[in-house]
Amino acid sequence: MKYTNIVEGKFLKRPNRFIAHVIVHGKEEIVHVKNTGRCKELLVPGAKVILEDCSHNPNRKTKYSLIAVWKNHILINMDSQVPNKVVYDALYYNKIEEFENLTLLKREVTFENSRYDIYFEDNNKKGFVEVKGVTLEDCGISMFPDAPTERGTKHVLEMIKAVQQGYIGVIFFLIQMEGPKVFKLNWKMDSKFSNAVKSAWENGVKVLAYDSIVNQNGIEIGKPIKIDFSTP
Structure with missing residues (x-):
C-alpha cells in the first residue's frame, strides 16, 4: 500500500472521531482522520503525524488525511482502510x-x-x-x-x-x-x-x-x- 504527496505535521487536538487539528507548514489545518477508533494513546498534543495531501480531489472538505503517527521511535499507521x-x-x-x-x-x-x-x-x-x-x-x-x-x-x-x-x-x-x-x-x-x-x-x-x-x-x-x- 503506497501513499502519494506525504507531508509532516504536529497534532493539536481531535474534537471528534472524524477530524483533527494539525499544524502543517506553520498553519493550523482541519484534517480528516482515517480511523474512527479512540487512539487516545497515539493522538496526543504535540505528536508528530504523517498526512496525505488530497487537495487534488475537488470533492473533499479537508485538504489532508491523517494516516500515521510517531509514538516514541515507532511509526504507527492508523489508516483503518x-x-x-x-x-x-x-x-x-x-x-x-x-x-x-x-x-x-x-x-x-x-x-x-x-x-x-x-x-x-x-x-x-x-x-x-x-x-x-x-x-x-x-x-x-x-x-x-x-x-x-x-x-x-x-x-x-x-x-x-x-x-x-x-x-x-x-x-x-x-x-x-x-x-x-x-x-x-x-x-x-x-x-x-x-x-x-x-x-x-x-x-x-x-x-x-x-x-x-x-x-x-x-x-x-x-x-x-x-x-x-x-x-x-
Whole structure:
C-alpha cells in the first residue's frame, strides 16, 4: 500500500472521531482522520503525524488525511482502510506462510449475517478471512480492540459457524507497526470480543497476527507475531 504527496505535521487536538487539528507548514489545518477508533494513546498534543495531501480531489472538505503517527521511535499507521488491502495483497503474492496455491480471492463476501473481508479458495478448500487492524501497543505488547466492538464479536461467532460447515475460518490481526513481540486480546476493554476470539481458536478458527513494515509512504506485511490467549 503506497501513499502519494506525504507531508509532516504536529497534532493539536481531535474534537471528534472524524477530524483533527494539525499544524502543517506553520498553519493550523482541519484534517480528516482515517480511523474512527479512540487512539487516545497515539493522538496526543504535540505528536508528530504523517498526512496525505488530497487537495487534488475537488470533492473533499479537508485538504489532508491523517494516516500515521510517531509514538516514541515507532511509526504507527492508523489508516483503518489499509489492513484489508495489505492482507489481500499479501495473500495474492503468497507472502503469508499459512496459505499457498490459492486459486481464488474475493473481497467483501457474505456468510449468513456477516460480510467478511476476504474469501479464498484453493484446489480443495474454501474459507473466509476477517481482518482487524491493530494500533494499540504498550511496552512491546500489541492489543485489540481499543474500544468495544459488538460487530466484531458477531463476526467472530459466525466464523465459528462457517468452520462447523466445512469452511476455513481465519481471524487476522494486522499490527500496523513494526516492533511488538507479542499480541494479546484486550480483555479489559472488551471481554465479550476477547472471549469470542479465544472460543473461535478453540473451535478450529485460525487466529493469526502479523506486524507491518511501515514508512511515511506506505505499509506492507511483515512477519508473524506470537499470540498470547491467556486471560487476565
